Amino acid sequence: MVEALREELADLTASVRAFLEWHAATGADGLPGHPSALHEALGASSPDGGPPAPRRAERGFAGLDAPSPPASRGGSGAAFAPPEQRSAAAAVSPPHPEQRPAAAAVSPPHPEQRSAEAQAARSPVQAQRGPEPSRPAVSAASSPRAEPAARANAPQPVTPEERVTRLALLAEEVRTCQKCPLHEGRTHTVFSRGSPLSEIVFVGEGPGAEEDLQGEPFVGPAGQLLDKMIAAMGYQRDGVYICNIVKCRPPKNRKPEPAEMATCSPYLASQLALIKPKVIVALGATAVQGLIGTTEGITKLRGTWKLYKGSIPIMPTFHPAYLLRQPSAKREVWSDLKEVMRHLGKSAPDRG
Ligand code: SF4
Known part of the structure; x- marks a missing residue:
């Protein structure tokens, strides 16, 4: 009896030692699928060359008769293979589920996967509102560090003193301009x-x-008549700004050529950009054409608001020189000027 118990205890000790050795050798958790695999894994063999099945297993010990570990855990082959084979098997086998989070933490998810996960994490109310608008990428210009540079590049408000100074510098530039043929016949440039x-x-x-x-x-x-029109509007003669499309006199008072107007137009654009008037009054067809590039006649254009560069209202009307030839057209011009005054919030005597 004692001898039988001693033998049983020895068998049990051998089995436990074999399990611990298998565990240390394979690094596997759980139990091997079959008792014989334990010994195969350890390279142990029975005296006759076969695996020495422990007696406990022969007796149907439930723990060692447990089903083989699922393939996904790498237990079907890899866990029982020699170390070098296990490495190769692990390389081609899917990772253990418990290992996946660690792997996911190392490699970032695919962008589409991130987006889907973010949408899924939204509340039902948020989901009902539809997909969240994608945020615009933060450009270098909009980053806080880029702000000073962006501010430096943004157009800065011009003080009245700066405006006067810049216009004087521009007038000086015009004074020596020879960019178009009109400079050949001029006595003076006419800036403003x-x-x-x-x-x-x-x-x-x-x-x-x-x-x-x-x-x-x-x-x-014509200028004297314009002065009367300006006074009728309630302004001082020199209280308003007056200039032309071209700054040099065309020969024989002809109309400036389109190329001459185009060459000279940057000067006018700079003047208007510095002054930023609330209204431009365009005197005659050439003035409207030079400002907005239209080919329509002044009879059709006058009295209808246009826009200069999409921001400054333009009121086209007849040129004073035309009024000198056609005094009856003064009524229309006065109507156009009253419209300008209405736009500026000023009242005007009815001279109709
Ligand atoms: S008309 Fe204008 S572009 Fe031509 S020469 Fe005179 S200032 Fe220069």
Whole structure:
């Protein structure tokens, strides 16, 4: 009896030792699928070359008769293979489920997967609202570090003093300009007259003979009529800003060529950009054409608001020189100027 118990205890000890050795050798958790695998894994063999099945297993010990571990856990082959074979098997086998989170933490998820996960994590109310709009990528210009550079590049407000200074510099540049053939016949360039701080800018076609001599716009008979129109609107003669499409007199008072207007237009654009008037009054067809590039006649254009560069309202009307030839057209011009005053919130006497 004692001898039998001793033998049983010895068998049990051998089995436990074999299990511990298998466990240490394979690194596997759980139990091997079949008792014989335990010994195969350890390279142990029975005296006759076969696996020495423990007696406990022969007796149907439930623990060692448990089903083989699922393939996904790598237990069907890899766990029982020699170390070098296990490495190769592990390389081609899917990772253990418990190992996956660690793997996921190392490798970032695919962008589409991230998006799907983010949408799934939203509340039902959020989900009912539909997919979340994708956030615009933060560009270098919008990053906090780029802000000072962006501010430096943004157009800065121009003080009245700066405006006057810049316009004087521009006038000096025009004075020596030879960019188009009109410079050949001029006596003076004609840049502007009046206040750079005006809310209205009157734009004419180009200098006439008198303007060319004096170097100032609208100083001849047409200019005197314009002065009366300006006074009727409630402004001082020099309280408004007056300039032309071209700054040099075309020969024989002809209309400036499109190429001449195009060459000279950056000067006018700079003037208007610095002054930023609330309204531009375009005097005659050439002025409207030079401002907005239209080919329509002034009879059709006058009295209808246009836009300069999409922001400054333009009121086209007849040129004062035309009124000198057609005094009856003064009624329409006065109607157009009253519309300008209405736009600026000013009242005007009814001269109809
Ligand atoms: S018309 Fe204008 S572009 Fe032509 S020469 Fe005179 S300033 Fe220069």
